Amino acid sequence: MNDRIAAAAALLPDYLSQHVLLSLAALIAGLAVSLPLAIWASRSPAIRWPSLFAASLVQTIPSLALLALFYPLLLAISALSVRWLGVGFPALGFAPSFLALTLYSMLPILRNGVTGLTGVDPAVIEAADGMGMTGRQRLFQVELPLAAPVIMAGIRTSAVWTIGAATLATPVGQTSLGNYIFSGLQTENWVSVLFGCVASAVLALCADQLLGLIESGLGRRSGWRIWTGAIGLCLGAAVCLSPLASRASGPVYRIGAKNFSEQYILAQLMARRLEAGGARVAIRDDLGSATIYRALAAGEIDAYVDYSGTLWANVLGRPDNPGRAAVLKGLTAELARRDRVLVLGPLGFENAYALAMTEARAHALRIASLDDLAAHAPSLTLGSDLEFLSRPEWKSVRTAYRLAFAKTVSYQPTFMYAALTSGEADVISAFSSDGRIAADHLVVLTDPRHALPPYDAVVLISPQRAHDQRLLAALRPLIGAIDVATMRAANYSVDRADGKASPAEAAARLDAGLKTGAARPR
Amino acid sequence: MSASGVAIALNEVAKAWPGGGARIGPLNLEIAAGQFVALIGGSGCGKTTTLKMINGLVAPDAGAVTVAGRTTGAEAGHLLRRRIGYVFQEVGLFPHLTVAENIAIGPRLAAWSGQRTADRIAELLELVSLPRELAARLPAALSGGQRQRVGLARALAAEPAIMLMDEPFGALDPLVREALGAEYRALHERLGLTTVMVTHDVAEALVLADRVLVMEAGTIRADGTPVALLAVRDDAAVQALMEAPRRQARRLEALAAEAEAGHE
Numbered sequence: 001m002n003d004r005i006a007a008a009a010a011l012l013p014d015y016l017s018q019h020v021l022l023s024l025a026a027l028i029a030g031l032a033v034s035l036p037l038a039i040w041a042s043r044s045p046a047i048r049w050p051s052l053f054a055a056s057l058v059q060t061i062p063s064l065a066l067l068a069l070f071y072p073l074l075l076a077i078s079a080l081s082v083r084w085l086g087v088g089f090p091a092l093g094f095a096p097s098f099l100a101l102t103l104y105s106m107l108p109i110l111r112n113g114v115t116g117l118t119g120v121d122p123a124v125i126e127a128a129d130g131m132g133m134t135g136r137q138r139l140f141q142v143e144l145p146l147a148a149p150v151i152m153a154g155i156r157t158s159a160v161w162t163i164g165a166a167t168l169a170t171p172v173g174q175t176s177l178g179n180y181i182f183s184g185l186q187t188e189n190w191v192s193v194l195f196g197c198v199a200s201a202v203l204a205l206c207a208d209q210l211l212g213l214i215e216s217g218l219g220r221r222s223g224w225r226i227w228t229g230a231i232g233l234c235l236g237a238a239v240c241l242s243p244l245a246s247r248a249s250g251p252v253y254r255i256g257a258k259n260f261s262e263q264y265i266l267a268q269l270m271a272r273r274l275e276a277g278g279a280r281v282a283i284r285d286d287l288g289s290a291t292i293y294r295a296l297a298a299g300e301i302d303a304y305v306d307y308s309g310t311l312w313a314n315v316l317g318r319p320d321n322p323g324r325a326a327v328l329k330g331l332t333a334e335l336a337r338r339d340r341v342l343v344l345g346p347l348g349f350e351n352a353y354a355l356a357m358t359e360a361r362a363h364a365l366r367i368a369s370l371d372d373l374a375a376h377a378p379s380l381t382l383g384s385d386l387e388f389l390s391r392p393e394w395k396s397v398r399t400a401y402r403l404a405f406a407k408t409v410s411y412q413p414t415f416m417y418a419a420l421t422s423g424e425a426d427v428i429s430a431f432s433s434d435g436r437i438a439a440d441h442l443v444v445l446t447d448p449r450h451a452l453p454p455y456d457a458v459v460l461i462s463p464q465r466a467h468d469q470r471l472l473a474a475l476r477p478l479i480g481a482i483d484v485a486t487m488r489a490a491n492y493s494v495d496r497a498d499g500k501a502s503p504a505e506a507a508a509r510l511d512a513g514l515k516t517g518a519a520r521p522r
Numbered sequence: 523m524s525a526s527g528v529a530i531a532l533n534e535v536a537k538a539w540p541g542g543g544a545r546i547g548p549l550n551l552e553i554a555a556g557q558f559v560a561l562i563g564g565s566g567c568g569k570t571t572t573l574k575m576i577n578g579l580v581a582p583d584a585g586a587v588t589v590a591g592r593t594t595g596a597e598a599g600h601l602l603r604r605r606i607g608y609v610f611q612e613v614g615l616f617p618h619l620t621v622a623e624n625i626a627i628g629p630r631l632a633a634w635s636g637q638r639t640a641d642r643i644a645e646l647l648e649l650v651s652l653p654r655e656l657a658a659r660l661p662a663a664l665s666g667g668q669r670q671r672v673g674l675a676r677a678l679a680a681e682p683a684i685m686l687m688d689e690p691f692g693a694l695d696p697l698v699r700e701a702l703g704a705e706y707r708a709l710h711e712r713l714g715l716t717t718v719m720v721t722h723d724v725a726e727a728l729v730l731a732d733r734v735l736v737m738e739a740g741t742i743r744a745d746g747t748p749v750a751l752l753a754v755r756d757d758a759a760v761q762a763l764m765e766a767p768r769r770q771a772r773r774l775e776a777l778a779a780e781a782e783a784g785h786e
Contacts, residue, residue, distance in 0.1 A: 127614025129579060131627055131676070132604035145618050221618065221660075 007502055008180060008195040013243040016199065018175040020240035023166045026098055027159055030105030035151070037106075038113025039139065048114060055107040063104055063165040067172050070096030071291055075298065092291070092300045093284070097169035097176075104165055105158045112154025116147030152215035159211055163204040167196065171259070173284040173295065177203070182286040187261050187494045187503065188414050206236060252280045253471060256295060256304035259286045260413055261494045261503065262351060262433060262487065266305045266457070268507035273474040289387060290314070293460075297339040302465045303475065307351055309453030311335070313392040321396075324454035331458070340463035344472070345479035349433055349487045352455035353393050354444045355382075356430035358420060362443040369446040373427065374401045381407045383416050383425025393452055394429075400451035414495075433457075433484050435492020457482075481514050528588075529555040529684055529716040530576055535585035537571060546571055546740035548585060553733075555683075558710055558717045560727035562763075563737035569720040572737070573686050576718065577606045589684065604631055607677035607715075611689040613669050615661040621647075621672050622657040628680030646675040649709065667698040674706065678713070685710075687719040691726070703730055725767035728752070736760055 034055075041048040058066070074091035082088040089095065120143050128138040144151075167178030180196025183189070210232045217225025253274050257267035264285060271281040284301055293315055295301050308327050312318050316334055321327070332343040357367060367373050373380075382405040388394050389408060397403065405427075411419055417436050419425040430437060432444060432455070459478065465471050490510050493501040501509070536547030546568040553559050561569045574580040575587055578599035587594045594602055615624050622643050629639040647654055650671040661669060670690065677685060690706070691699040707730050710717050721727050727734050728748040736744040736751070744751060744760045754760045 121612075121614070121617075123610070123612035123614035124616060125614075126610065126612075127608075127616070127673075129600075130577065130603060130608035130610070130614075132600040132602070132606075132631055133627075134598075134600050137631070142616055146616075 004189065004191040004502075005195065007504075008192050011180070012199065015175060015177050015179055015196075016203070017241050017243040019163075019166055019177045019200070019203070020237060021244060022094065022097055022101065022169060022174060022176060023159070023163045024237060024241075026101035026166070027105050027155075027162050029098070029102040030158060030162070031109055031155065033102070034106040034109040035113055038110050038151075039117065041110070042114050042117035052107075052111060052114065055110050058103045059107050063100070064168045064171070066104060067097060067100040067165075067168050068288070070100045071172050074099075075294065078298075088298075090300050091298065092173040092287075092295045094174050096172050097166070097174040101162050101165055101169070105162045108154040108157035108161065109151070110154075112150050112157075113147070116150030116154075117143055119150070120146050149215055149219040152211065152218055156208055156211040156215060159207045160204045163200060163207060167200050171286045171288060172291075173256075173287055173300070175282075175284075179285055182259060183264060183503070185412060186259055186286075186414060187264065187500070188497060189500060189502070203240075207233070210236070252282050253303070253465075254282050254284055254301045256287050256292050256301035257283060257285050258289050258292055258304075260431075262431075262491050263305065264503035265490050265494060265506045265510065266347075268504045269478070269510055270303060270305075270459075270475055272507055272511050273478070274471065277470060277474050279470060279474070296460055296462045297341055299462045299464045302462050302468075302471065303344075304460060305347065305457050306460055307455040308346070308458055309352065309393065309455040311458075312453055319392065319396065321450055321453045324456065327454055328456060328458070335460075340466065342461040342463075342466040344459040344461055344475060346456040346458050347478055347482045347487075348480045349457055349482055349484040350455045351431050351433035351457055351487070353388065353391075353452055354430050354432045354447075355397070355427050356420070356437060356442040356444050357427050359441045359443050361426060362445075367445065368443070369448055370397065370401045370403075370451070371448060373445055374403055377403045377405050377427075379406055380426040381405060381409060381424070382427050382429070383419045384408060384410050384429040385413045385416055386410050388429040397447075397451045400449045433487045433491060435488045435490075435495055438488060439492055439496065457487075477514065482510070486510070486513065527555050528552050529557070529590060530718065531586075531588040532572075532575070533586045533588070535575060535582045535587055537568075537575065537580065537582050544568060544571075544740055547582075549742065551735070551742065551745075553716060553718065555716050556714060558707070558730065558732045559719070560731035560734045561718060561720045561737060562722065562724055562727045562734060563743075565722065567737045568740040569737055570688055573688055573718060573720050577603050577608060577686055579603070604628065604680060605682055605684070607680075607682040607685040609670075609673050609677045609685065609687045609690045611692040613673040615669060615672060615676070617661055620658050620660055621652075621664070624661065624672060625676045625679050627676060632680045634680075642679060646679060649678070650675045651705065667694055667702065670694060670702065674702075678709075683714075683716060685715050685717045687717065689721055690719065692721070692723075699726075706730075724763055725770075728764075728767070736763065 037051055041051050071091055074089070074096050078088040078091050124142060124146070125138070128142045133141065166176050167181055169176045170178035170182045177196050177200045180192045180199065184192030184196065210229045213225050213229035213232070217223070217229060255267045255270050257263040267283050267285070271283055274281045287295060289310065292301070292304060293306065293311070296304060308331055311331055312327050316331070322330070328346060335341040335343055355370060355373065362368065365376050367376060389410060409419070409425060416425070416428050417440060420428045420442070421440055430442060430444065436442070437444060459475055461471065490506045493506050493509070494503055530553040532549045532551040534547070535549045536545070538545045544566055549572065561572065563569055571580055575582050576589060578594045581595065589602065589606070616627070625643050625646055626639050629642055634642070643657065644654065647657060652668060652671050652675070656664065656668065661672070664672065670693075674690070691702055694702065703726060709715070719727075719731065728751070732747065734746065734748055734751050735742050738759070744754065744757060751760065752764050754764065
C-alpha cells in the first residue's frame with residue numbers, strides 16, 4: 001500500500017504541473033473571451049440570449065465527449081492549414097484539451113457577468129451618466145467594480161469546473177491528474193484512482209478558497225483579503241508549475257499507449273529501452289484505439305504497439321482474413337505505401353479478441369467452439385469491452401456463426417472480467433494475452449471458421465522517425481522477443497488484485513528477462 | 523455666462539417617444555442666468571424629459587437646446603454634463619465609494635489636482651452642513667437626508683454654473699425636506715447658480731423658485747413668478763393648481779385653531 005502511494009507521489013510533480021498549466025491556461029482564455037462577451041451581452045439583449053444559450057449548450061455536452069470531439073476537428077483544421085499555409089499543428093494533447101476546457105469554463109463567467117452588470121442599480125447608472133462619465137469610465141469606475149463580487153463568484157465556479165474537467169484530458173493525450181484515474185481504473189490500482197481524485201479535489205478546493213477570499217474582499221472592500229487571495233493564487237500556481245521549468249531540453253520521443261494494462265507495460269518497456277540509450281521519453285497513456293493510429297501517422301506520437309487484425313480491419317478496412325503471415329506482409333507494405341508508417345515487426349505474441357467463458361459454465365453447456373456457442377447464444381448474455389460491439393470483428397464473427405445473444409452489455413475491460421466471474425455475463429470478448437484467462441480459469445472458444453483475424457502485436461513507427469537510428473536500435477531487440485506466456489504473466493502481475501505491480505515494474509521485469517534471454521520464445 | 527445673460531434656451535424643441543406615448547413640445551423657453559426655475563405638473567407631463575434634454579441625456583427630435591451659448595449636440599454630451607450639476611430623487615450615490623470619493627468624482631473627471639480636490643471636499647461638506655467624520659463612510663451608513671446632502675455636494679463639486687434637479691427632496695421627511703430646500707435656496711444665491719428644479723409639490727415650487735413653469739401634456743401651460751401665478755384668474759386649471767396648497771393651509775389653520783380652543 002505504502003509503496004503504491006509512494007509510486008503515485010513520484011508522478012505528482014509532472015501530473016500536477018501539467019494539470020495546473022492546462023486549467024490555468026483554459027481559465028485565463030475563458031475569462032478573456034467571456035468577460036468582454038458578458039459586457040457586450042449586458043448592453044445588448046440581442047446578444048444576451050444567443051450567447052447564454054450557446055454557452056449553456058456547451059455545458060450539456062458531456063465534457064469527455066467535448067474533449068474527444070476537438071481531436072478530429074483540429075486534425076481537419078491542421079490538414080487544411082498544411083494544404084494552404086504549409087504548416088500543421090498538433091491535434092492531440094494540449095491544443096484540443098485547452099480549447100475544450102476554455103469553452104467549458106465560459107458559462108459561469110458569462111452568466112454571472114451578465115447578471116452582475118445588468119443588476120447594477122439604475123439610479124447609479126443615471127448618476128454616472130448625469131455627472132458626465134463616458135461609457136468606458138462608467139464601465140470601469142462604476143459597473144465593473146459593483147459587479148465584481150458576482151463576476152468573481154462566476155470565476156470561482158468556473159475554476160472548480162475546469163480543474164475537475166481537466167482530469168478528462170488524459171484520453172486525448174494531455175497528461176493531467178486524470179492519468180492516475182484512467183490508468184488506475186484499467187489496472188485496478190484503486191490507490192492510484194483515489195490518489196488522482198484526492199489530488200484534483202484538493203487542487204480545486206484550494207483554488208476555490210483563494211478565489212473565495214478575493215470574492216469576499218471585493219464585496220467588503222477589504223484590501224488584505226484581495227491581496228492574500230491573489231498572492232496565494234500566484235504562489236500556488238508558481239509552485240505547481242515549477243517542475244515544467246526544470247525539464248531538460250533535447251529531443252523527446254513520444255510513446256503512445258491505448259487504455260489497457262498490456263499497452264501501459266509495452267509503452268514503459270519501449271521507454272525504458274530508449275532511456276537506457278540516454279534519450280528522453282514522454283508517454284501518452286490512454287489514447288483511444290481509433291485515434292492512436294492517426295496520431296502516429298500525423299507524427300504526434302513516435303511509436304506504439306498495435307495489433308495486426310485491428311489495423312487490417314479498422315485502418316485498411318479489409319473484411320477478409322488471408323491468414324497470419326499474409327496479413328502481416330500486406331500491412332507492412334500497405335501502411336508504408338499509404339501513410340509512410342513503418343511496421344518494425346511483430347513482438348512475438350498475439351492479443352486476439354477471443355470469446356471466453358468460465359471453465360465450469362463451458363463444461364456444463366458442453367461449449368468448446370464458437371459453433372457450439374451459436375446453439376446456446378439465444379439464452380446467454382454477452383459481456384464486451386466498450387468498443388467490441390462496434391468493431392468489424394464482431395460483425396464478422398456474428399455473421400459467420402449466426403450468433404444472436406439474449407442480451408449484450410458493455411463494460412470497462414476490468415469490470416468485464418468481474419461480470420463473467422460473478423455470473424452477470426455468460427460469455428465475454430476477452431483478450432488472448434490477458435493474464436486473467438489463466439488466473440480466472442477461463443476457456444477461450446475456438447474459431448473453426450477463422451472469422452477472427454490474427455492479432456499479432458506489432459511495433460509501429462511514425463513517418464518522421466522511420467529512419468531514426470537511435471529509436472530503431474532501441475526497439476529492434478523487442479521484435480520476436482516476447483511470447484504469449486511471458487506477456488500474460490506480465491499483464492497478470494499488473495491486473496491481479498493482491499500484490500500487484502505497476503506497469504513500470506512489470507516492464508522492468510520484462511526487460512530484465514529479455515536481457516538474460518529468458519523471455520525469448522523457444 | 524453668455525453675453526445676453528441667457529443660461530438656457532429651448533427653441534422649437536420637440537420629442538416623441540416611440541410607441542405613440544407622450545409627446546413633448548414644441549417648447550420655446552429662455553432661462554436667464556441666476557434664475558431659480560421650478561417645473562411643475564402632473565406625472566407624465568414631460569418635466570423630467572425636458573430636464574434631460576437640457577443636459578443631453580435625451581436628444582430632442584427637433585429644435586435646438588442652447589446651454590451657456592452652446593448648442594447641445596455640437597459637443598460630446600459627457601463634456602456638457604461635466605459643466606452641469608445633476609441631482610435627483612434616488613440620489614444614485616456610488617455604493618462602492620466613500621462619501622469623499624463620491625464627491626471627488628466630478629473634480630476627477632475634470633482632472634483637478636489631488637490637493638485642490640481635497641480642499642474642495644472639505645469646503646463642500648461644510649457647505650451642505652455635513653460633519654467631516656462622514657467623509658470616510660460608505661453611503662449605506664448614511665440617513666436619507668445625509669445621502670441627499672452628499673448628492674448635492676457631489677453635484678456642486680466641479681463648480682457648475684447650472685444645476686438641474688429632479689424631485690431632489692422628494693424622498694425626504696417633511697422637516698428635513700423643508701430645511702434642505704431653504705438651505706439650497708441660500709446656496710443658489712451665494713454661488714450665483716442657475717437652477718432648474720422639477721417637482722410635483724406646488725408649495726415647494728412657489729416657496730423656492732423665482733419663476734414657475736406649469737407643464738401639461740408636453741407643453742407649457744403657464745409661466746410666471748409665484749406672485750403672478752397666484753394671481754391667475756383666467757385659467758381654471760392653473761388657478762385650481764395654485765389653490766391646492768392654500769386650501770390645505772386653510773384647513774390646517776382651522777384644525778390648529780380648534781386645537782388651540784381645546785387647550786383653553
